[in-house]
Amino acid sequence: MSAPSTPAGTAAPLMARVLRHGGYEALAMLRNGEQLVLAIVLPLLALTALVITPLLDAYGPSRIDVAAPGVLALCTMSTAFTGQGIATGFDRRYGVLRFLSTTPLGRSGLILGKAVAVAAVLAVQLVVIGGAAVLMGWSPRAEGLLPAALLLLIGSAAFTALGLLVAGTLRPEATLAVTNLVWILLAAAGGVVIPAASLPAAAEPFVAVLPSAALGDGLRSALADGVLDPIACLVLLAWAVLAGLAAIRWFKWS
């Protein structure tokens, strides 16, 4: 195929490899119908439901101001944990992870590319869901935007690491079941869209240390009250570090 004079294979630069793989995975996520339902349709439904029902009336003067941050936390969970976990689980089954790790992308490039893909899909969600919320009358506090961005960053790192941990240790069918079930449980009672304070007093301390509650309550503090919740930040950081270490220790490539 190649004349003897042609240069031997050379790798594209690291940044190019990671960004190209991130873009490739992000497009794959957005083209997948089920993932699109999880990433866009369900959060939009949740947002609408929270605005037209009196569920959140106890937590703030305006329903949309309490609902929107929680739904953005839900988006982070659906993309970084459930969507990314399921995709990785099946790629592992089909040997895609092994094959790509033999290309110049390598194992580390694969993981970095996945992080880029999660960030890219999350950005699309922020525009679509955030835009819809603004149309419904949401007015996030300007001084809370930076703290919110920080929480979203740490939160997506924590949920990506948790998704990789599940995908790298269980069969893909089990990953599918576990990540969906956990998403539903956390969405319903994990302090994501309904503040942890609303739960029975006995359950509250347990829920408060979940990454879902830390992200949901943290985003609500930032975007509704304009303050950075340091406890939420630390809880998310701890989850990111612990899940990251566990994934490094137990993730199986094949």
Next chain:
Amino acid sequence: MPTPPPALEIDGLIKDFGPVGALDGRMVRVLEGVSLTASHGAVTVLLGANGAGKTTTLECAQGLQRADGGVVRLLGEDPYRASPHLRARVGVMLQDGGLPPSVRPLALLRHVASMYSSPLPVDALAERLGLDEFGSVSIRRLSGGQKQRLALACALVGRPDVVFLDEPSAGLDPQSRTIVFELIRELRADGLAVILTTHLLDDAQRLADYVYILEGGRTVAEGTVAALTADKDADGMRELRFETVPGLTLPPDLLPHLHQREDEPGQYVLRGALTASDVAHLARWWDACGVMPTAITMAPRSLEDVFLDISGRSIR
């Protein structure tokens, strides 16, 4: 002129798997001392039955598995800690393909190509391997042979110096097989080191410059096809094939010193040191049954005989 260093050098490779639950958590040693060398401009074939350790050997050479003992040098480096620059010089075709089922073939090939700074032109490669015929359906709809050709294209698109092909002819129809074999010979002519595994002795005989036979996690024989099949008895015939009507059963005690196999109903292969008296025995049996064979061929010692001799030894 100094000889260039080999593309791949493996010495005393040991690999353990486990702990295995079914064995009370013990480790299983799957490779117990594989040694081999693969050179540029040559096709090196790892031949062995299923479970002999071919794929594990390749995975250690590709850096997908870490060796538990021995030395593995791929282009002079440790493949498990390969830099992106080393990986760019090595093309890999995995046994199970490693292809994502929901992606279209040409989209995947373009994506893999984007990991290299000067890949082969994707369209030309796709045309050469006939991928353009099915480039726009998703990979899950492809036949086994089509997937194999796509996996081969993905291994070659980065212009590698070394290519690993794990069972490249598995699932190939005769036409695809011709395309793939031609391409492998071209890669060799271009100076690449081609390292492939197969359990098909015909493939090894047709392609190999140098063969390593693996058995129970060790290299048990090596050499060129000519050297391995050389017979002490220079003009000795070692294989007799004949075709006759289906439904006729060759009595096992007719020629007990020969290894017998029925490939298709009525198509027999006899292996071993053949003598004129064996042929006479057979002819008398045909006569007694009242049948006339429709084809008879004889051949000297082949790789299959070599393999049979070795397997026979290790069974004992």
